[in-house]
Amino acid sequence: MVPGSDVATEAVGLRTHPLTSVVQGALWAAAASVGLISSIFTGDGWGDMNALLSLAISLVGGLVLGMGFGFLTWRFTRYVIDGTELRINSGIITKASRRIPYERIQSVDIAEPLVARIFGLAELRIEMAGGKDSRTSLRFLSLADARDLRRVLLARAHGTSPDDAPADEQRSIITVVSPERVMIGTVLSLDFLFAAVGSIALIVGAIWFGQFVVALGGIIPLGTWLAQIIAKRILQQWDFTLSRGDRGLRIERGLLSRTSQTIPYARVQGIAIKEPFVWRRFGWLRLEVDVAGYASHGDDEGVDSSSILLPIADRALADAVIAELIPGFATDVPRTAAPRRSRAFAPIGWRYRWVGANERTFVAREGWIERTTSIVPHHKTQSVELRQGPLQRRRRLATVEVHTPQGPVDADGRNLDADEARAVVLAQLARARAARG
Amino acid sequence: MDDLFTPPSGTWQRVSPKLATIRRILILIPSALLVVAGVLLLLLLAGLQWIGGVLIVLALAGAVWGWLWAGRNQRSWGYAENADDLLVTRGVMFKRLVAIPYGRMQFVDVEAGPLARAYGVATVTLHTASPETAADIPGLPAAEATRLRNRLTELGEAHGAGV
16 A cells, blocks of 8 residues: 555545534534523523623624534544445544444434524434443434435445445334323323422412522422423424334434434344333333443433333333334243342332243343333343342342343342342353353 | 352352452551551640541551451452353352353453552453443452453354344
8 A cells, every 4th residue: 555545545535514513503502502591590690791691692602612613623524434334534633533343333323403403414323332432423414414324334234235225215114102192191200290290389389478589499400300301201202203124123203303213123132111100000101222332321312312212102012012123022921029028128119029031031020110121132131140238148138130231221130039049040141041042 | 158159060269369468458558647647646736636546546447347358358259160151259248149151241351550460460350231240350360360361352252242
């Protein structure tokens, strides 16, 4: 190879969309003004400056700085797609080059934050397994480019040539969760009820006693919590569409900011069935999924929302979706339940705690307020643990944990009979070994 | 004690007693500093002598407890290389046994701090895709650490199954 040719190839490559800097500016301006508004509400603001003036300054300042920064980032960011990997070169002063070998890709998502969506732009998120730094973002591309790139990356990740993949993959819709359903579900969840009733009670109390300033200390955190619940459970799950493609399930959701996720079939590490207290009366449940890489970053969108496989569903639909991702699962399996003497550790919860397995999956159930059933396919078992503390030893109890990558799935059997727990661990190791072949 | 934490086959390989020595040194240094500080307080500050006394008693108690803990804890560590999984156990009060199938290992770390190097031991840590695995084996003699690392890497490749 000619010396210097490496540099030459790095200078070519594709650029992200030129409007990136504008979006970046708008995002910064929004962030700056949101920060200022909340500090104005708590009474700080910027010293004695007029609130509107300071708001205008932060808006314009954020816009200009963000645009400047965004322009420079855009100017120095290029990406290259070749036969074996995706390379992203970036950095204004410190140069960074990230290589993403196709076979390491866990999932490829498209996110359209509200501001970017106005300009028809989207962010491409590529997840790899392991570590905090496993997500690579390419922002921003035009929506069509982002979709195209995702198609190419997913095809490459499965070792096929992107030319073989049809430009418009055939997708069949499994279900659309209507916004009304999501709203009803949210209203009937305990934390929403608590936050809403608490806020109303505080406001009424404040008016009744005329002590508005005192009550403000309680209303602001409760109100923020309420707003977060609404944003996370309703706005982000708006128009939730689950569809099926050749390579995995696709989730499209969001009212203001749209997100489009692909969960490849082979990458599912486990599924958690969650049945909150009130929902159980109606037979509703929520499905959350473990995909390596998803939960390791608490970004602006929150950890939970991208792990949600179905925000609200009936048992039959949920079973169908799980069966698609983990063939051969069953929750009706031979069980090892927590013995009665474990009630010292969980006076009520011990009754609802068991682990079990069939030939394909390990299942763990716990919780009496929110019942959680964790399902882990044997061939995804990362490691198995047996634990015992001094108090457990006195009651001949022990805890079993089947480890999965970080995420909502926690397949633990706490406070089981010690000998049974050991038997579960050994049996699980044997099953995991058999499943790996 | 009980057979809950015995390996399913074979016996535990124990770690080097030097681990206890190293930990005792790490405990004795701060205790010694606290005793010195206590003595100084006792001699120099007329009104606050009781603080110096309390400090000395606490530091000595901590040193004795740490001395005993280091020995017991070192003896509790063990590992076993089975046909398909690596097993690691540890803990006296809070016992733990973790089994990691070789094919699940993502990478293996060997590390040794300055004190560990002076005593010729190292810590081998296994990583899987799950952060809960947390399988580290401290106090391995350096040669054994290297052997284990190479062996595990080899087995990991042979059994490798991706994430």
